[in-house]
Amino acid sequence: LTPPQLLELSKHTNKHAYAASAPITSDGEHIERYANILKGVVKLAKLTSDGRQQIVGLQFAPDFLGRPFNKKSEFDVQAATEVLVCSFPQETLNRLIKENPELEHRLHEQAQNELNDARNWMMTLGRKTAAERVASFIQFIANHVDPEKSPAQKIITFSLPLSRSDMADFLGLTIETVSRQMTKLRQAGIIDLSDAREVTVLDSARLRAATEQPND
Amino acid sequence: LTPPQLLELSKHTNKHAYAASAPITSDGEHIERYANILKGVVKLAKLTSDGRQQIVGLQFAPDFLGRPFNKKSEFDVQAATEVLVCSFPQETLNRLIKENPELEHRLHEQAQNELNDARNWMMTLGRKTAAERVASFIQFIANHVDPEKSPAQKIITFSLPLSRSDMADFLGLTIETVSRQMTKLRQAGIIDLSDAREVTVLDSARLRAATEQPND
DNA sequence: CGTCCTATTGAAATTCTTCAACACTCGTGG
DNA sequence: CCACGAGTGTTGAAGAATTTCAATAGGACG
Numbered sequence: 001l002t003p004p005q006l007l008e009l010s011k012h013t014n015k016h017a018y019a020a021s022a023p024i025t026s027d028g029e030h031i032e033r034y035a036n037i038l039k040g041v042v043k044l045a046k047l048t049s050d051g052r053q054q055i056v057g058l059q060f061a062p063d064f065l066g067r068p069f070n071k072k073s074e075f076d077v078q079a080a081t082e083v084l085v086c087s088f089p090q091e092t093l094n095r096l097i098k099e100n101p102e103l104e105h106r107l108h109e110q111a112q113n114e115l116n117d118a119r120n121w122m123m124t125l126g127r128k129t130a131a132e133r134v135a136s137f138i139q140f141i142a143n144h145v146d147p148e149k150s151p152a153q154k155i156i157t158f159s160l161p162l163s164r165s166d167m168a169d170f171l172g173l174t175i176e177t178v179s180r181q182m183t184k185l186r187q188a189g190i191i192d193l194s195d196a197r198e199v200t201v202l203d204s205a206r207l208r209a210a211t212e213q214p215n216d
Numbered sequence: 217l218t219p220p221q222l223l224e225l226s227k228h229t230n231k232h233a234y235a236a237s238a239p240i241t242s243d244g245e246h247i248e249r250y251a252n253i254l255k256g257v258v259k260l261a262k263l264t265s266d267g268r269q270q271i272v273g274l275q276f277a278p279d280f281l282g283r284p285f286n287k288k289s290e291f292d293v294q295a296a297t298e299v300l301v302c303s304f305p306q307e308t309l310n311r312l313i314k315e316n317p318e319l320e321h322r323l324h325e326q327a328q329n330e331l332n333d334a335r336n337w338m339m340t341l342g343r344k345t346a347a348e349r350v351a352s353f354i355q356f357i358a359n360h361v362d363p364e365k366s367p368a369q370k371i372i373t374f375s376l377p378l379s380r381s382d383m384a385d386f387l388g389l390t391i392e393t394v395s396r397q398m399t400k401l402r403q404a405g406i407i408d409l410s411d412a413r414e415v416t417v418l419d420s421a422r423l424r425a426a427t428e429q430p431n432d
Numbered sequence: 433c434g435t436c437c438t439a440t441t442g443a444a445a446t447t448c449t450t451c452a453a454c455a456c457t458c459g460t461g462g
Numbered sequence: 463c464c465a466c467g468a469g470t471g472t473t474g475a476a477g478a479a480t481t482t483c484a485a486t487a488g489g490a491c492g
Contacts, residue, residue: 115330125342127388346480379439390481
């Protein structure tokens with residue numbers, strides 16, 4: 001982005017904070033602002049009419065939030081952790097895109113990355129066992145919190161951005177099954193849990209093997 | 217697209233036919249051509265190391281095939297039915313995009329539509345029962361083969377583009393479970409099956425109810 | 433007519449869910 | 463300072479759904 005464009009954007013920009021599990025937008029709601037995530041994790045969720053929930057995407061800083069050129073949100077957007085976003089009106093972005101096609105290219109690339117993530121996750125939901133799903137989730141979070149992942153064997157610790165309930169909704173399982181599989185990973189010496197949220201990966205090779213796939 | 221651009225494109229264009237279940241590209245393969253589907257249905261599939269398969273997307277005419285600006289295919293691309301595509305080199309498209317940003321916009325929109333489809337399907341895979349998944353699949357195919365879908369109660373007949381085995385891989389089930397659920401839908405009078413592939417929707421309201429969601 | 437391939441059906445086995453009880457943490461107020 | 467309650471997570475046992483294993487059916491083709 002060119003400096004005058006950044007200036008233009010910043011003039012219309014608002015920062016906004018959301019508490020964990022606060023709604024950001026809901027399914028079908030009209031959207032007139034886009035946003036970038038500055039901090040925290042955002043979940044995208046769909047509901048069936050009888051209340052079952054599936055989390056269909058997680059977004060991390062500095063992801064873009066919103067569907068360009070789509071008027072409606074197609075799912076609920078909620079803060080998973082505490083979230084800080086910086087939002088701006090649709091027209092501002094649309095105007096910037098007109099001036100600078102490169103910007104649309106970058107949004108297009110993010111859309112493709114999200115599509116890849118979604119398809120990888122379809123494999124997890126459709127074909128993996130509960131144990132493999134939970135291992136895949138920990139692997140997925142580890143990849144996202146530790147952007148500079150070392151090649152092997154480094155012991156890393158991080159905090160899960162999702163509650164057991166959200167993990168269940170992401171993994172297509174129940175909270176009880178998630179909890180049991182976490183316990184098994186701990187008993188197997190693959191991870192350590194100082195509390196329910198704080199994960200230390202003790203054996204990243206076996207964790208990866210437990211996902212049964214080079215998931216991403 | 218402007219006439220000179222269409223002419224330019226057609227000069228580099230090759231038509232190619234694939235038999236049902238013939239591979240088009242495979243995971244990790246280098247891609248040097250893009251294509252448009254002229255006829256038929258294409259499936260995008262991922263494999264685990266131990267051979268489990270998940271179909272992560274279906275594409276219909278006139279969808280675009282290939283990941284713009286990505287060098288590698290991230291999954292296997294296979295013909296589901298007999299398929300006719302029209303392919304052209306990457307550079308040709310990249311050149312056209314440079315001249316005409318509107319083209320990238322359209323590809324971006326397709327990517328967003330595919331992302332919506334993928335996320336809708338994540339809900340199906342993560343949270344629906346076998347019966348709901350099979351009903352959702354029939355609904356999904358009905359929507360795609362009958363582009364001008366009438367609002368209600370019209371009885372429509374179509375041919376499933378997927379074998380039971382492919383349906384199972386799309387739905388995250390086994391072929392036996394798919395077969396049993398098809399039988400139940402038939403016995404309930406919701407659909408009729410003249411043979412395993414030929415579906416007549418007898419009661420579209422109850423079919424929709426059986427999907428337990430406004431899936432798309 | 434036999435063979436291959438796909439699909440269906442049945443019964444047993446397994447995985448995951450449901451239901452239920454209990455543990456832990458964190459605030460609040462007595 | 464401790465008790466209480468709400469929220470979150472864990473664990474066990476019974477139940478349900480789906481898979482697995484196995485047998486059979488039907489069509490297409492040589």
